[in-house]
Amino acid sequence: QQQVKQSPQSLIVQKGGISIINCAYENTAFDYFPWYQQFPGKGPALLIAIRPDVSEKKEGRFTISFNKSAKQFSLHIMDSQPGDSATYFCAAYTGRRALTFGSGTRLQVQP
Amino acid sequence: DTEVTQTPKHLVMGMTNKKSLKCEQHMGHRAMYWYKQKAKKPPELMFVYSYEKLSINESVPSRFSPECPNSSLLNLHLHALQPEDSALYLCASRHPGQGNNEQFFGPGTRLTVL
Numbered sequence: 348q349q350q351v352k353q354s355p356q357s358l359i360v361q362k363g364g365i366s367i368i369n370c371a372y373e374n375t376a377f378d379y380f381p382w383y384q385q386f387p388g389k390g391p392a393l394l395i396a397i398r399p400d401v402s403e404k405k406e407g408r409f410t411i412s413f414n415k416s417a418k419q420f421s422l423h424i425m426d427s428q429p430g431d432s433a434t435y436f437c438a439a440y441t442g443r444r445a446l447t448f449g450s451g452t453r454l455q456v457q458p
Numbered sequence: 459d460t461e462v463t464q465t466p467k468h469l470v471m472g473m474t475n476k477k478s479l480k481c482e483q484h485m486g487h488r489a490m491y492w493y494k495q496k497a498k499k500p501p502e503l504m505f506v507y508s509y510e511k512l513s514i515n516e517s518v519p520s521r522f523s524p525e526c527p528n529s530s531l532l533n534l535h536l537h538a539l540q541p542e543d544s545a546l547y548l549c550a551s552r553h554p555g556q557g558n559n560e561q562f563f564g565p566g567t568r569l570t571v572l
Binding site for chain 1: 462491498499500501502503506514548550559560561562563564565566568
């Protein structure tokens with residue numbers, strides 16, 4: 348059973364544009380929601396994370412918006428750059444302190 | 459040192475071979491993880507060690523055998539694998555503690571089973 352649903356599967360954005368990736372979860376016991384960035388041939392790297400008692404968190408060009416009642420959260424990448432081209436995974440922590448990942452979004456930022 | 463290292467980077471093995479993947483971290487983390495990642499898919503949890511004890515085994519076939527010899531090292535022993543086991547194997551670590559959730563991932567070992 349997929350516990351974190353992610354969309355879109357792929358995304359093409361022009362340089363300087365805004366990239367938006369959405370995730371939805373089912374398990375209300377999740378208490379930590381990270382986003383990971385993965386480049387080809389590399390392991391995932393933590394980008395930004397949020398707890399459900401916060402509605403928004405911003406770090407540089409990256410912002411997480413969190414809607415607890417709707418059980419949805421999203422990643423916004425402002426002023427997208429070609430170097431942001433990567434696969435992005437949303438995730439959630441279960442009570443076992445192990446990550447459950449979304450299916451991933453392949454972002455391509457065109458110059 | 460905020461790095462998780464994995465060796466080898468690439469491994470090609472036959473179905474009758476025995477090989478081991480190694481993972482090392484020197485961040486003092488006491489939780490270590492093995493994930494399997496197929497192409498264009500998210501990582502899938504295999505095993506979790508907490509304070510050198512196996513705490514989670516996600517019903518992984520016995521041809522995968524984890525080992526945590528000390529708090530810095532994590533091994534994954536491979537035996538009689540199948541071609542469908544070809545994947546990127548990722549190690550991660552985390553310091554257990556309330557409010558501390560960040561997992562640090564290694565670069566992975568790209569495994570090909572012939």
